[in-house]
Amino acid sequence: MKFREIKNNVFYCGLNDRERKIFDELIPLEQGTSYNSYLVKGSEKTALIDTMYPPKSEEYLRNLDENNITHIDYIIANHGEQDHTGTLPKLIEKYPDAMIVTNQFCKNNIMEMLLIPENRIQVIKNEEELSLGDKTLKFIMAPGVHWPDTMFTYIVEDNLLCTCDFLGAHYTFDDIFANDSKELEHAAKRYYAEIMMPFRKMCQKYTKQVKELNPSMILPSHGPIYKNPEFILNLYEDWSSDEAKNLVVLPYVSMYGSVEEMIKYLSDKLNSAGIDTIKHDIVSDDLGDLAMAIVDAKTIILGASMVLAAPHPAAANAAYLVNLLNPKAKYASIIGSYGWGGDLIGKLSNMLCNLKVEIIEPILIKGKAKQDTYQKLDEMAQAIIERHKS
Numbered sequence: 001m002k003f004r005e006i007k008n009n010v011f012y013c014g015l016n017d018r019e020r021k022i023f024d025e026l027i028p029l030e031q032g033t034s035y036n037s038y039l040v041k042g043s044e045k046t047a048l049i050d051t052m053y054p055p056k057s058e059e060y061l062r063n064l065d066e067n068n069i070t071h072i073d074y075i076i077a078n079h080g081e082q083d084h085t086g087t088l089p090k091l092i093e094k095y096p097d098a099m100i101v102t103n104q105f106c107k108n109n110i111m112e113m114l115l116i117p118e119n120r121i122q123v124i125k126n127e128e129e130l131s132l133g134d135k136t137l138k139f140i141m142a143p144g145v146h147w148p149d150t151m152f153t154y155i156v157e158d159n160l161l162c163t164c165d166f167l168g169a170h171y172t173f174d175d176i177f178a179n180d181s182k183e184l185e186h187a188a189k190r191y192y193a194e195i196m197m198p199f200r201k202m203c204q205k206y207t208k209q210v211k212e213l214n215p216s217m218i219l220p221s222h223g224p225i226y227k228n229p230e231f232i233l234n235l236y237e238d239w240s241s242d243e244a245k246n247l248v249v250l251p252y253v254s255m256y257g258s259v260e261e262m263i264k265y266l267s268d269k270l271n272s273a274g275i276d277t278i279k280h281d282i283v284s285d286d287l288g289d290l291a292m293a294i295v296d297a298k299t300i301i302l303g304a305s306m307v308l309a310a311p312h313p314a315a316a317n318a319a320y321l322v323n324l325l326n327p328k329a330k331y332a333s334i335i336g337s338y339g340w341g342g343d344l345i346g347k348l349s350n351m352l353c354n355l356k357v358e359i360i361e362p363i364l365i366k367g368k369a370k371q372d373t374y375q376k377l378d379e380m381a382q383a384i385i386e387r388h389k390s
Contacts, residue, residue: 033170042132047074054086077102078164080109106149144202161215169223178224193291203240244298252303258337269381309342319351333360
């Protein structure tokens with residue numbers, strides 16, 4: 001594969017992985033992903049910025065040979081996870097004079113995870129610069145999006161910013177430049193929801209910092225290159241803001257239809273009052289869609305059946321996920337139905353302990369909804385309506 005020039009001897013040398021179905025054995029991929037690597041040819045030195053996911057290493061190395069890359073001086077490791085660094089062991093063997101340039105935290109990680117010898121690593125600090133001759137690489141520490149070892153690499157003379165995982169998308173492409181489409185927005189939001197949302201406050205900080213730097217292009221580690229940085233920066237500004245939307249998300253599992261009936265009744269009641277709702281069947285729907293939905297939600301209502309004396313495992317999984325992602329929701333509650341007993345409300349509430357929300361009075365019934373159940377659902381709906389108005 002011939003490397004694509006981005007600008008002034010800066011080249012794209014990454015790869016698509018359209019066949020990959022799941023990321024980190026956790027995140028479903030709708031269309032695979034891309035692993036982005038960038039080659040920077042200065043007048044005196046040459047640098048690679050990020051490398052390749054291990055299963056793609058041979059193809060990546062073959063491409064370096066086909067593009068006559070016979071010497072590399074520096075390999076920049078912006079982050080230690082192996083979708084970025086997995087080819088480092090083979091690269092330092094292939095290019096015996098190359099030094100890996102990274103921060104102290106990432107140095108520790110790649111030494112432990114990839115057994116990289118310490119004498120092949122050059123440690124740099126925040127805002128330190130590295131000269132390639134007519135090009136300068138400037139390193140900007142960005143811990144918390146999404147690992148403590150993350151940093152950005154700024155190609156100063158060309159005003160290009162490599163943002164590592166930040167501002168990325170699990171998205172494959174033929175054209176390396178973003179088309180600013182709704183499809184890309186969907187992929188970027190899903191990526192933000194699943195990976196970046198737990199670090200929302202850090203995303204606020206670095207979105208502002210990148211806007212102030214005002215790069216001409218953003219070069220992430222996954223997804224296409226943004227020739228129009230405002231496209232992705234404005235989206236991140238919205239998603240990471242403290243302002244939630246007039247939206248209630250209702251993830252639920254219903255073994256015999258009782259919980260589903262209550263969720264539907266509450267959803268219809270809220271819709272009639274002008275509040276948007278998203279119902280999410282935890283068992284049959286994609287959990288990635290749930291993650292996307294709660295990015296904007298002001299209220300989250302978890303519906304759950306019981307298995308033995310505990311919440312249904314799917315409900316527990318959803319509660320764990322929501323708690324882990326820690327969205328900006330302001331209110332939450334639980335609706336449940338049981339057969340013979342147990343502590344559904346207490347156990348699910350404990351699993352949502354990270355959320356900084358006001359808890360609206362939960363509803364727990366035995367069996368099917370009855371007249372007094374609908375009265376309680378009306379009261380819950382009214383409580384939500386009043387809070388959304390305020």
